[in-house]
Amino acid sequence: MVWVYNINMGQETTEPSASNEFYFQWHITERCNRTCRHCYQTDSLCEELPLEKLLDVAAKMDEASAKWGRMGTVSLTGGEPYLRKVELYKLADCLDRLNHIQYYDILTNGSLIDKREAANLAGLRKLRRVQVSLEGAKKVTNDSIRGDGSFDSTLSAIKRLRSSDIEVSVMMTLTRRNMHEIADLIMLLGQEGVSALALERLIPEGNGLSMTDQMLSNDELKQLYEEVYRLATDNPPVRLLLYRPLFALVAPEDPTVGALCSAGNNALTIMPDGTVYPCRRLPIPIGNVVTDGFYKIWYGSELLWMLRDPRNLKGKCRDCDLLAQCRGCRAAAYFHAGDCMAEDPQCWK
Amino acid sequence: MLEIMPEKRLVLSPNIILQRIEDIGKFWVFNTVTGEHYTINQTTYWILSKIMREVSIDSLFQDFLSEFDVTSNRAHDDFAEILEQCIQEGILIRR
Numbered sequence: 001m002v003w004v005y006n007i008n009m010g011q012e013t014t015e016p017s018a019s020n021e022f023y024f025q026w027h028i029t030e031r032c033n034r035t036c037r038h039c040y041q042t043d044s045l046c047e048e049l050p051l052e053k054l055l056d057v058a059a060k061m062d063e064a065s066a067k068w069g070r071m072g073t074v075s076l077t078g079g080e081p082y083l084r085k086v087e088l089y090k091l092a093d094c095l096d097r098l099n100h101i102q103y104y105d106i107l108t109n110g111s112l113i114d115k116r117e118a119a120n121l122a123g124l125r126k127l128r129r130v131q132v133s134l135e136g137a138k139k140v141t142n143d144s145i146r147g148d149g150s151f152d153s154t155l156s157a158i159k160r161l162r163s164s165d166i167e168v169s170v171m172m173t174l175t176r177r178n179m180h181e182i183a184d185l186i187m188l189l190g191q192e193g194v195s196a197l198a199l200e201r202l203i204p205e206g207n208g209l210s211m212t213d214q215m216l217s218n219d220e221l222k223q224l225y226e227e228v229y230r231l232a233t234d235n236p237p238v239r240l241l242l243y244r245p246l247f248a249l250v251a252p253e254d255p256t257v258g259a260l261c262s263a264g265n266n267a268l269t270i271m272p273d274g275t276v277y278p279c280r281r282l283p284i285p286i287g288n289v290v291t292d293g294f295y296k297i298w299y300g301s302e303l304l305w306m307l308r309d310p311r312n313l314k315g316k317c318r319d320c321d322l323l324a325q326c327r328g329c330r331a332a333a334y335f336h337a338g339d340c341m342a343e344d345p346q347c348w349k
Numbered sequence: 350m351l352e353i354m355p356e357k358r359l360v361l362s363p364n365i366i367l368q369r370i371e372d373i374g375k376f377w378v379f380n381t382v383t384g385e386h387y388t389i390n391q392t393t394y395w396i397l398s399k400i401m402r403e404v405s406i407d408s409l410f411q412d413f414l415s416e417f418d419v420t421s422n423r424a425h426d427d428f429a430e431i432l433e434q435c436i437q438e439g440i441l442i443r444r
Contacts, residue, residue: 067384068384295379295384296366300366300379300381309370
């Protein structure tokens, strides 16, 4: 028996930290108390599984992780997961008890985390960190995307979480509006005791369709990634997470930089009603975990098999000499060309 | 050793999925209920995919003899061994 992973025509691949991990991004609700302009959600909300079903899904995650010889990792998110606070804590308690779930993160806007919630979070055994989002180092920049008051609210949440000794990371979606604020944001986050900063590209889907003018050009992205790599290797106060497609182009010889897209390789996204996507940013349903289970989806999805085989790539991605390190963002290709195997539209190579 | 009995019908378990990437010589069997997964060789894949298409065992054995350059006795043994293993693993079921 052999684990089917990363079918790459026999090449060794560089995928830092992913070798023993299977990642589940779990959206337990689509409801949110914010209306961020770049959000991949739309206004339509899908049904939510009741707690009993959520616990069943968690058990399936644990079982699948064990079967595949992986340590399961989970991001509990939404929408705003604190809008299902009771279910969120019950799930966290459940994950704490499961043998093959190594840790989980909670991805939240932080607005509903008061002192008491921060204390509650501190009691969760396998909670690795809480991730919040900021869209810049300046209030005006952030609030123009995430709404008035969101900058102060998020910083307050970070302070409360850090006061309870909870590890915090921040995610920022790169746009023309905030691309020049990364260095300042790193300093700000360092002062606040944040441990990591993740940078995501804007994918024009959901509400984000209205921000296509904010997407970086290939040259802009190249310059920005080069700057980010320089910042990351200059002993920053916050660790910059560089394991995303296209980062490998900046420093192909550095094994800590870049990563293959996890879609089809070592990750699945579960939506509130149990619908499964290869990635939240690639919202093509490949089954429902409640009715199909993970095995049928993971083994049987034609889309996942297509994603796993790099010979299905098109355009410049197909013959790229960095295929072992980068295959582009399949979601970016999907929303740009209508074909998730098309070349990454922001690749500058 | 399994006796090849033409009157018996073997079918792929409904829980089984076959996958292949032939260009790189990779063939797999997946069980969608238990999660078990097996790498198999091309010959086993060839047999299972024929059974999936509901080819009878008798006819399949004749095809096997034509397809692979082996003696009848050797083919019988190999064929029976593969079927036996697949039955034991729940990949094939008797009807």
